[in-house]
Amino acid sequence: MEPLELLQVDSGADIHRCRNCGIHRVCHMGWRTRCHVCLDERSSGLALAAGERLLSRLPHAPALADQVRRFAGVTATDAIPVRAAAEFQAAVALGEELDRHRRDGWTDLAGDVHGLPWYGERQGTPSHGTWGVHVRCGSWQPPRSGSCTQCPPEADDRSFAALQDTAYLLYLVRHRGLLKFGVGGARRVREHLLAGAELVEVVEGRHADVIAAEAILKRQKREAAVPLRKWRTWRMPASFGAGTEVVRVGLQIRLADVLPEGRDVTDRFAR
Numbered sequence: 001m002e003p004l005e006l007l008q009v010d011s012g013a014d015i016h017r018c019r020n021c022g023i024h025r026v027c028h029m030g031w032r033t034r035c036h037v038c039l040d041e042r043s044s045g046l047a048l049a050a051g052e053r054l055l056s057r058l059p060h061a062p063a064l065a066d067q068v069r070r071f072a073g074v075t076a077t078d079a080i081p082v083r084a085a086a087e088f089q090a091a092v093a094l095g096e097e098l099d100r101h102r103r104d105g106w107t108d109l110a111g112d113v114h115g116l117p118w119y120g121e122r123q124g125t126p127s128h129g130t131w132g133v134h135v136r137c138g139s140w141q142p143p144r145s146g147s148c149t150q151c152p153p154e155a156d157d158r159s160f161a162a163l164q165d166t167a168y169l170l171y172l173v174r175h176r177g178l179l180k181f182g183v184g185g186a187r188r189v190r191e192h193l194l195a196g197a198e199l200v201e202v203v204e205g206r207h208a209d210v211i212a213a214e215a216i217l218k219r220q221k222r223e224a225a226v227p228l229r230k231w232r233t234w235r236m237p238a239s240f241g242a243g244t245e246v247v248r249v250g251l252q253i254r255l256a257d258v259l260p261e262g263r264d265v266t267d268r269f270a271r
Contacts, residue, residue, distance in 0.1 A: 001025070001033050007140050013128045015110050015140075021222045023094070024110035024244065026128045036116040037090045039083050050120035051086030063261065067209075070258060071216045089120035091215035095183075097122060098130065099211060104187050106132040106143040107241030133241040135191070168210040170217075170259050173197040177249045180240050181221075183214050189269050195237035199269055203255045205262035213259040220258075221247050 001016040004024075013026050018035035027033035039047050058065035058080070069076065071091070072084035094116055098109045111130035115123030131140050134148045141149060171189045172181045175197045182188070189202055205213070240246060247253070256262065 001027075001035060003029075007131060013131070015131065021219070023091075023218070024108075026110050026112045026131055028128055034117075036094045036113060037087050039086060039117060045118075047086055047118040048082050050089050050118070051082040051084070054085045054089050054120070055080060055082065063209075066260075067212045067216065071212075071219050073220070086120060087117065087219075088212075088215065090117035091219065092212050093121045095211040095215050099183070101130040101132070101143055102184065103132075103143045104185070104191070105135050105148075107135055107182075107239065108133045108244040109143070135238050135241065138238070166207045167204055168207040169202055169204055169265070170210045170213050170255050170262065171202045172200040172253055172255055174200050174249060175237050175240070178236060178240075178246050179249055179251065179253060180246050181214070181217055181253065181255075182245050183210050186269070192237060192239045193269065195239040197237050197239070199266065200253075201255045201264070202266045202269055203259050203262035204265045205259050209259060209261055213255070213262075216258045217253070218245070221251065221253070 001018055004015045004017055006015045007013055009029075012029055014029045015024055016027050016033055017024050018038055020038050021035060023035055023037050025033065025036050054068065058068065068080055068085055068088050069078075071088045072080050074080060074084075094111075094113055097113045098111050101109060101111065109130060109132040112128040113122050114126050115121060129142050132143045133140055134143070134151065137148060137150045139148070139150050168183060169185060169189060170181070170183055171192070172179060173189075173192045174180075179200070180192065180197065189199075193199060236243065236246070256264070
């Protein structure tokens with residue numbers, strides 16, 4: 001993990017980026033930390049047990065098995081590595097935890113989830129907090145109640161989708177030489193369009209499936225992701241934040257490939 005020195009010094013925390021998968025997490029300033037998702041040669045015991053538990057469910061859950069295979073990059077006839085299953089479990093748990101803090105007008109969420117990646121789920125409450133970029137002013141802050149310490153208050157009209165069957169959106173937009181994918185509600189998609197981005201594709205699905213699809217996309221596109229520090233000063237739309245989940249145009253992305261159970265609703269947002 002590499003510290004990015006994005007947060008205020010008096011916060012006592014910093015954003016770290018995984019050199020392997022590009023996932024961000026929050027940790028105490030000056031501390032060494034590890035990725036919420038990636039396992040390594042030290043990983044055994046509890047971490048692999050989480051993957052084994054997930055694999056034991058797959059014979060009875062074909063849709064879930066298909067998601068894990070896409071995440072692991074294996075075919076239907078290949079065995080799914082235990083390590084890849086454990087990383088899938090951690091990636092989905094991280095996505096669900098961050099989505100609890102998602103608010104309209106905020107982007108680039110990064111958090112600290114006690115228990116990842118070893119248990120595949122939150123195991124305790126200790127945390128260095130969740131931070132994000134407020135689009136209006138570009139500052140990093142904890143997105144509490146949708147308010148910003150730098151901007152006038154604004155209404156927060158998004159309620160967290162607590163039920164896994166709640167409809168949710170996976171979207172892909174384009175601006176100049178960049179593609180941005182992400183999840184959210186209709187307002188999040190329109191926020192990108194109003195900022196000057198061009199609509200590419202929007203797919204609607206179950207909240208749980210959309211979070212899993214986003215984890216698969218991140219996994220598949222990690223090598224093509226635009227480095228944060230190198231590209232953060234480019235003239236991207238303000239809604240793109242610091243450039244998380246941004247890749248270069250020319251990379252093949254088809255949302256239906258990672259969310260086959262979803263419904264194409266691109267026409268709903270076409271201008």
